Amino acid sequence: SQTFEDWSLRFGYSFAEPVGPISLSLNAGVKFADYPVFFNTTDGREDETLFYGVNIGFPDIEYAGFVPGLSIDGSQSESNVGRFTRNSLSVAFTINSAF
Numbered sequence: 001s002q003t004f005e006d007w008s009l010r011f012g013y014s015f016a017e018p019v020g021p022i023s024l025s026l027n028a029g030v031k032f033a034d035y036p037v038f039f040n041t042t043d044g045r046e047d048e049t050l051f052y053g054v055n056i057g058f059p060d061i062e063y064a065g066f067v068p069g070l071s072i073d074g075s076q077s078e079s080n081v082g083r084f085t086r087n088s089l090s091v092a093f094t095i096n097s098a099f
Contacts, residue, residue: 006033023057023067047084051075055094062098069094 010029018024028051035045057069074089 003037004033004035006031008032018059021058021060023059025055026053028052043080045079045081045084047077047079049075049077057096059098065098066095067098069096 008029008031010027012025012027014025015023031047031049031051033045033047033049035047037044051074053071053073055069055071057067059067061068071092071094072090073092074087076087077085079085
């Protein structure tokens with residue numbers, strides 16, 4: 001079993017009114033993780049991750065009470081153990097309730 005400690009700080013903001021033809025919410029943050037006991041390292045493993053997200057809705061395209069959307073999330077992780085340094089980006093199409 002592996003034990004670790006982590007903490008994160010996240011900020012988010014959703015615009016109350018549409019921005020032009022879209023609804024918009026943004027978030028970003030940082031996460032620190034410390035794995036004091038890790039294979040092949042004397043100081044354990046330490047990770048730092050920056051992450052962000054954007055959610056876009058298209059309220060003008062409502063159909064049957066649902067609104068299409070787009071979600072974009074990404075992160076960049078730095079680690080003192082090379083195999084855990086990585087970048088990621090995901091894009092998802094969403095359908096949200098309008099009511």
